[in-house]
Amino acid sequence: MGLLSRKVTCNSHGQDSSYFLGWQEYEKNPYDEVKNPKGIIQMGLAENQLSFDILESWLAKNPEAASFKRDGQSIFKELALFQDYHGLPAFKKALVDFMAEIRGNKVTFDTNNIVLTAGATSANETLMFCLAEKGDAFLLPTPYYPGFDRDLKWRTGAEIVPIVCTSSNGFKITESALEEAYQEAQKRKLRVKGVLVTNPSNPLGTTMSRNELDILVNFITDKEIHLISDEIYSGTVFSSPAFISIMEVLKDRKLENDSQVWERVHVVYSLSKDLGLPGFRVGAIYSNDPIVVAAATKMSSFGLVSSQTQFLLSAMLSDKKFTKEYLSKNHKRLQKRQNKLVSGLEKAGISCLESNAGLFCWVDMRHLLSSNTFEAEMELWKRIVYEVKLNISPGSSCHCTEPGWFRVCFANMSEDTLKLALKRLKSFVGSITINNQSHQELKNTRKKNRNNWVFRLSFQSFHDREQEER
Helix, strand or coil: CCCCCHHHHCCCCCCCCHHHHHHHHHHHCECECCCECCCEEECCCCCCCCCHHHHHHHHHHCHHHHCCEECCEECHHHHHCCCCCCCCHHHHHHHHHHHHHHCCCCCCCCHHHEEEECCHHHHHHHHHHHHCCCCCEEEEECCCCCCHHHHCCCCCCCEEEEECCCHHHCCCCCHHHHHHHHHHHHHCCCCEEEEEEECCCCCCCCCCCHHHHHHHHHHHHHHCCEEEEECCCHHHCCCCCCCCCHHHHHHHCCCCCCHHHHCCEEEEEECCCCCCCHHHCCEEEEECCHHHHHHHHHHHHHCCCCHHHHHHHHHHHHCHHHHHHHHHHHHHHHHHHHHHHHHHHHHCCCEECCCCCCCEEEEECHHHCCCCCHHHHHHHHHHHHHHHCEECEEHHHHCCCCCCEEEEECCCCCHHHHHHHHHHHHHHHHHHHHHHHHHHHHHHHHHHHHHHHHHHHHHHHHHHHHHHHC
């Protein structure tokens, strides 16, 4: 062990989180309609598998892109040889145009300000290396994506201080919550370097309001710190209110010329969620600070996007007819699938936070807890994983401060599999309800018997006293 690094031997990766433990249980016993129909159904994976047919249809109509040809001539050798880490200009142009299209073309993006990374995980970690020293802190609103404990902290040494958001206002960010988190960091003698938010939110599946975004801009302006807006779910917004990018807020407030704010706002993006291509490992950092862009570009050499991937996707994203059709159909499919999950849960007596984006719902199971504790939440989660055979993510893994909330994904499976999952869950909730009713009936019976016994005892005592007086 003495020959290994401290990083290798420490337990700071976050793999002991219930979020990851649920995945491990799923991998031991994965559901398969034919081979393993009683296995665990994966509802902890935020993956979009609803629109592959649209992608595959485009590939069938554009065989040159997939076979690495240009004007009928193979460019395989060109793509296979060395490429610098700045990325292919054609792909960067197609990507920023796609990002603008998702935002209704209310804002535009400069290709000189974008850095390609191997997914959003790499993008967020790279920004941590650029913006924070070991021991510096970023404030994150709760609940937040469990992987951030690994992505932001493990190799960088940065710290996370939670901004506590609650169900009382739908888990929205408030000025008081931001200030309390900032003061908590100072008590811990941590230097706050910025705030990181996911918009749309993972795990809530909600878009941030204009008021929340204004509060954030005011806060980072006042504290002179950074803001990272992780917008990897921006293309999954399927109903109102519409998505508002932090870049749109800066533009509306005419902050382009205020370098003190403009250069401290950074956007993270990825094609993993919007296009359902996590295996392609395509992420990006967009920053208005040229120093951050230069440093992040150099760091990107540790996690490049392959030239073949860039070539294929530049052709796909440059096809505006395709992107328009894809976004429209994908939104409709996400909304339809989300409705099926919500209605199915309602039939099982379970409600969700109202949502309009993402690949998951924030599900309220507080009424199923044996007590209002995180121990009871873990007890319920284990029963759902091992008895119901569903892998969902408990709220405690997302640092939610209220026991009983769970993230449930809906876009990574077939409709039939979702129906089966809901059938299993409804049966389980029904059994809990019956058991609770039986328990309550038993308690009522005991109470009734106890009252009768007390009454009889009192009557007997009164009768004895009466006899004595006679």
